[in-house]
Amino acid sequence: MTWIVQGILSFIIAISFAIIFNAPRKKLIAAGLVGMSGWLIFSGFTLVSGDSIQASFAGAFIVALAAHILSKRFRMPMIIFSVPGIILLVPGGLAYNAMRNIVENDYLTAISYASKAFMTSGAIAMGLVFAEVLMQLIFRYLRRKKTASQNV
Amino acid sequence: MLNEKNDLAIDCCLLAGRLMIESGAETYRVEDTMTRMAISQGLIGTQSFVTPTGIMFSLGKDGSTRLMAIRDRITDLEKIALVNQVSRKLTTTELTIEEAYEELQRIASANLMFPFLLQFIAAAVASGCFLILFEGVVKDVPAATIAGGMGFLVVTLIHELTRVKFFAEFIAASIVGALAFLAVLLNVGEDLNIIIISGVMPLVPGLLITNAVRDLMAGHFVSGVSKGAEALLTAFAIGAGVALVLSF
Numbered sequence: 112m113t114w115i116v117q118g119i120l121s122f123i124i125a126i127s128f129a130i131i132f133n134a135p136r137k138k139l140i141a142a143g144l145v146g147m148s149g150w151l152i153f154s155g156f157t158l159v160s161g162d163s164i165q166a167s168f169a170g171a172f173i174v175a176l177a178a179h180i181l182s183k184r185f186r187m188p189m190i191i192f193s194v195p196g197i198i199l200l201v202p203g204g205l206a207y208n209a210m211r212n213i214v215e216n217d218y219l220t221a222i223s224y225a226s227k228a229f230m231t232s233g234a235i236a237m238g239l240v241f242a243e244v245l246m247q248l249i250f251r252y253l254r255r256k257k258t259a260s261q262n263v
Numbered sequence: 264m265l266n267e268k269n270d271l272a273i274d275c276c277l278l279a280g281r282l283m284i285e286s287g288a289e290t291y292r293v294e295d296t297m298t299r300m301a302i303s304q305g306l307i308g309t310q311s312f313v314t315p316t317g318i319m320f321s322l323g324k325d326g327s328t329r330l331m332a333i334r335d336r337i338t339d340l341e342k343i344a345l346v347n348q349v350s351r352k353l354t355t356t357e358l359t360i361e362e363a364y365e366e367l368q369r370i371a372s373a374n375l376m377f378p379f380l381l382q383f384i385a386a387a388v389a390s391g392c393f394l395i396l397f398e399g400v401v402k403d404v405p406a407a408t409i410a411g412g413m414g415f416l417v418v419t420l421i422h423e424l425t426r427v428k429f430f431a432e433f434i435a436a437s438i439v440g441a442l443a444f445l446a447v448l449l450n451v452g453e454d455l456n457i458i459i460i461s462g463v464m465p466l467v468p469g470l471l472i473t474n475a476v477r478d479l480m481a482g483h484f485v486s487g488v489s490k491g492a493e494a495l496l497t498a499f500a501i502g503a504g505v506a507l508v509l510s511f
Contacts, residue, residue, distance in 0.1 A: 123392050124389045124396070127385035128385070132338040132340050133377055135341045150396070187347065190292070190340065190343060207460050207463065207502065208456075210498060211509065232472045
């Protein structure tokens with residue numbers, strides 16, 4: 112049950128951010144689906160491994176993979192589909208806690224929150240880059256196969 | 264004649280690059296698009312250097328070099344898609360360079376954003392949904408919704424008025440904090456922290472942080488570091504705004 116609620120909520124959030132970032136009107140649903148799959152993977156991975164940094168990597172990887180496939184399908188830049196999905200994974204709470212502790216002069220706690228926020232955003236970026244490299248390799252392989260079969 | 268044509272091609276590439284940077288595209292995509300457009304016009308060996316605040320574009324050994332300054336940056340995914348479409352059509356020779364330039368100018372002056380009311384509602388709804396995803400209690404949803412919506416409204420209004428992004432974010436974050444504090448005080452909210460976190464989510468520079476690390480990994484160090492600085496300043500503005508309220 113909670114999975115269905117989480118899925119619906121993350122779908123709504125991704126669409127809302129797609130509206131704020133002015134995604135093309137006909138692609139709102141697609142952006143919502145990308146965000147939903149990213150969040151569900153993130154949330155499931157957190158349950159299994161208990162580590163939110165690894166989970167962020169997995170979520171961002173899925174978001175980028177889905178966004179890349181959609182961008183090939185619709186012939187549009189990948190960023191349209193990935194941005195609303197990535198926002199869901201961004202460590203807003205960690206950054207907030209870090210800033211709050213700095214202002215309250217508790218620097219040691221702030222550093223640990225800030226490092227975690229930094230690691231999480233690094234993991235998200237790594238997930239994006241990994242997925243992109245993987246897709247490029249796959250598409251190159253497919254293209255080579257296609258030209259090879261045409262030559263025969 | 265040849266020079267005039269080259270001039271138009273450079274103008275076209277620069278305009279496309281400017282539109283993409285202003286709408287928040289990744290640095291490597293901007294360089295890629297500009298190079299493709301140049302190649303479609305028979306300009307081989309062009310060089311480009313793209314940063315968030317300016318573009319340098321050179322035709323190479325015997326051509327001219329141009330500079331384009333960029334002042335405002337927002338996130339407008341539709342414009343990126345439209346510019347991408349123009350560059351695609353230019354490379355498949357569906358459009359001539361003159362038509363493409365006209366099309367780009369039309370995109371530059373058009374306002375394609377969703378109506379502001381819809382954005383406002385979207386920000387409010389997103390904040391409310393975030394509260395549940397962050398394991399808050401249902402009782403806090405109205406408070407987070409109002410705080411998130413008001414935060415977005417204030418950041419947009421003050422940015423229109425003053426053109427100082429960080430000041431707008433500071434004020435908006437303190438409004439979010441004040442509303443959350445008020446909600447807890449009036450007993451319509453329970454967990455102050457979660458309400459504030461959900462309320463500031465529409466302001467958090469998530470895209471900037473991610474794009475910054477991504478640009479760094481792609482080797483675009485100037486863009487990466489400057490986007491990172493922008494994200495850090497925004498995060499600091501939000502944190503300071505919230506802290507202002509919390510310190511009372």
